[in-house]
Amino acid sequence: xxxxxxxxxxxxxxxxxxxxxxxxxxxxxxxxxxxxxxxxxxxxxxxxxxxxxxxxxxxxxxxxxxxxxxxxxxxxxxxxxxxxxxxxxxxxxxxxxxxxxxxxxxxxxxxxxxxxxxxxxxxxxxxxxxxxxxxxxxxxxxxx
Amino acid sequence: xxxxxxxxxxxxxxxxxxxxxxxxxxxxxxxxxxxxxxxxxxxxxxxxxxxxxxxxxxxxxxxxxxxxxxxxxxxxxxxxxxxxxxxxxxxxxxxxxxxxxxxxxxxxxxxxxxxxxxxxxxxxxxxxxxxxxxxxxxxxxxxx
DNA sequence: AATAAAAAAGATTTTTTTGTCTTAAATAAA
DNA sequence: TTTATTTAAGACAAAAAAATCTTTTTTATT
Ligand code: FES
Ligand code: FES
Numbered sequence: 496x497x498x499x500x501x502x503x504x505x506x507x508x509x510x511x512x513x514x515x516x517x518x519x520x521x522x523x524x525x526x527x528x529x530x531x532x533x534x535x536x537x538x539x540x541x542x543x544x545x546x547x548x549x550x551x552x553x554x555x556x557x558x559x560x561x562x563x564x565x566x567x568x569x570x571x572x573x574x575x576x577x578x579x580x581x582x583x584x585x586x587x588x589x590x591x592x593x594x595x596x597x598x599x600x601x602x603x604x605x606x607x608x609x610x611x612x613x614x615x616x617x618x619x620x621x622x623x624x625x626x627x628x629x630x631x632x633x634x635x636x637x638x639x
Numbered sequence: 640x641x642x643x644x645x646x647x648x649x650x651x652x653x654x655x656x657x658x659x660x661x662x663x664x665x666x667x668x669x670x671x672x673x674x675x676x677x678x679x680x681x682x683x684x685x686x687x688x689x690x691x692x693x694x695x696x697x698x699x700x701x702x703x704x705x706x707x708x709x710x711x712x713x714x715x716x717x718x719x720x721x722x723x724x725x726x727x728x729x730x731x732x733x734x735x736x737x738x739x740x741x742x743x744x745x746x747x748x749x750x751x752x753x754x755x756x757x758x759x760x761x762x763x764x765x766x767x768x769x770x771x772x773x774x775x776x777x778x779x780x781x782x783x
Numbered sequence: 784a785a786t787a788a789a790a791a792a793g794a795t796t797t798t799t800t801t802g803t804c805t806t807a808a809a810t811a812a813a
Numbered sequence: 814t815t816t817a818t819t820t821a822a823g824a825c826a827a828a829a830a831a832a833t834c835t836t837t838t839t840t841a842t843t
Contacts, residue, residue, distance in 0.1 A: 699810030
């Protein structure tokens with residue numbers, strides 16, 4: 496469904512969000528350990544997430560990653576997926592035609608419509624903070 | 640969502656199914672042209688589909704691919720996806736955890752549940768013949 | 784000012800996916 | 814029986830994705 500990069504990106508963001516609930520800044524080593532991902536690769540993905548302003552980073556000793564939530568500013572799952580994988584999941588044709596077009600539909604177009612719409616809706620409405628709270632409560636997990 | 644191989648596989652199968660409605664056997668050159676896919680790569684995918692008994696092939700002059708539908712035998716979208724991409728889309732964890740487990744859920748597990756269930760349901764119930772008929776009627780297309 | 788710890792940037796490697804090419808096997812028709 | 818046409822099989826190549834390594838930049842602490 497998502498690329499490995501996107502999976503790690505979501506998991507990393509969720510871990511940072513969870514730690515930020517308690518004002519904890521975390522470094523890449525800790526993140527990779529917490530989400531069981533390759534450290535250097537995860538670091539690369541973090542660069543994208545910082546550029547996309549999904550997480551905030553601080554260099555130097557005591558530095559690391561954090562999420563500054565200024566009240567209204569609430570990141571949605573959608574933004575991470577879009578930043579890393581682009582919006583092909585909702586916009587692209589399920590059978591790989593050059594464009595998904597209502598007027599020139601592929602055979603599964605109308606079968607996929609609902610599902611893709613629900614997926615988009617879910618990603619657009621699910622907030623990172625909401626999910627991070629489940630982690631904090633210990634009812635959801637970021638690794639096996 | 641699906642791999643390129645799977646997308647080509649579905650499109651190729653649908654084209655064969657459409658032509659089989661009129662008892663036409665088609666060769667790989669014609670298939671690749673009809674679905675706008677790389678011929679040699681598509682040929683490789685056809686080998687998988689033949690091995691999985693989704694389509695039938697005949698060698699030699701006048702040979703090609705066809706679908707023998709013996710009444711009850713009705714291929715579902717699901718079977719093609721499973722043969723090429725495996726069943727990770729329904730069974731695997733959306734965030735890439737080693738296994739998707741109700742008792743040890745990732746933060747998006749219950750958000751994904753409905754969507755994945757609907758996707759599985761759709762793929763399991765949608766028949767190739769049904770889609771091929773839309774192609775035949777000219778209300779669906781396999782290339783731009 | 785020197786050191787150490789962290790992220791950023793960029794080059795490089797490995798693995799997987801996508802795609803091609805060549806040869807072999809099957810078979811219909813001349 | 815030879816030839817032509819087709820799929821099958823397997824080796825190979827290119828591109829993309831995943832992952833690593835090295836160097837640079839920033840910054841807190843000593
Ligand atoms: S045209 Fe294929 S999903 Fe819309
Ligand atoms: S555990 Fe992640 S989707 Fe079920």
